[in-house]
Amino acid sequence: MLAHPAHAIALGFGSGLSPLAPGTAGTLWAWLAWLALSPWLTPAQQGAFIAASVLVGWWACTVTARNLATDDPSAIVWDEVVAFWLVLWLVLPAGFWAQLAAFVLFRLFDAVKRGPVGWADRVFHGRGWRGGWGILFDDLVAAFCTLLVIALWRAS
Numbered sequence: 001m002l003a004h005p006a007h008a009i010a011l012g013f014g015s016g017l018s019p020l021a022p023g024t025a026g027t028l029w030a031w032l033a034w035l036a037l038s039p040w041l042t043p044a045q046q047g048a049f050i051a052a053s054v055l056v057g058w059w060a061c062t063v064t065a066r067n068l069a070t071d072d073p074s075a076i077v078w079d080e081v082v083a084f085w086l087v088l089w090l091v092l093p094a095g096f097w098a099q100l101a102a103f104v105l106f107r108l109f110d111a112v113k114r115g116p117v118g119w120a121d122r123v124f125h126g127r128g129w130r131g132g133w134g135i136l137f138d139d140l141v142a143a144f145c146t147l148l149v150i151a152l153w154r155a156s
Contacts, residue, residue, distance in 0.1 A: 003067075009056060009078055010064035016077035024107055026077025030084040031103060038092065046089050053082045054136060062132025071125060072135050080110065083139035087146050098150075105149055109142035117142045 002008065011017060018025035038046055057078040064076055084106055091102050113121050120141035124134030 004063065006060040006063035007067070009060035010076045012077035012081050015081075016075040022074050022077055023080050023110060026080040027084050027103060027107060027110075029077075030081040031088065031099070033081070034085050034088045038088070043089070050082060050085050050089060053078075053085065054140075057082050057136055058129070058132050061135040062129055065131060065135065066127065071127060071131055076135055079136045079139035082136065083110075083143040086140070086143045090147055091150060102146060102150060106142055106146040109145045110139055113138065115145075117145060 008014075012026040012029050015026045015029035016022045037049075041049060061076055061078055065071060065073060068075070084103070087102050087106055088099070091098065094102070109117050117138055121134070121138040124130050124137050126134065
């Protein structure tokens with residue numbers, strides 16, 4: 001993880017090295033990190049931070065996947081991190097139970113990979129910059145699906 005700065009980022013600062021459910025561990029790390037970070041930023045700054053994190057993550061995921069010689073290693077969890085930050089940015093200020101529901105929905109969409117998330121997982125699959133974007137893209141679509149379900153639930 002410490003061999004290259006991209007590895008530390010892509011591996012979620014170690015959360016992706018969890019032997020059990022690294023994607024879930026990365027999403028939990030994202031949740032805690034966002035709760036610690038968000039009070040210090042305005043909503044506009046939070047959005048800019050997420051956008052910058054997507055761009056940095058694209059680079060980090062590309063480099064790390066190349067160095068691990070795998071298209072989408074399970075230890076790379078930055079995709080979960082930035083996607084769940086997007087969910088939290090748009091859901092907060094919500095209570096604990098609403099945040100937990102968002103967490104469960106996001107993990108479900110990400111793990112099952114049905115419908116649009118499955119399509120997104122296949123469309124940019126591969127190596128290089130295209131593959132690095134693909135690592136992020138399916139999780140961003142999972143975040144969108146999570147937010148859509150939450151919006152439909154709130155509208156009903």
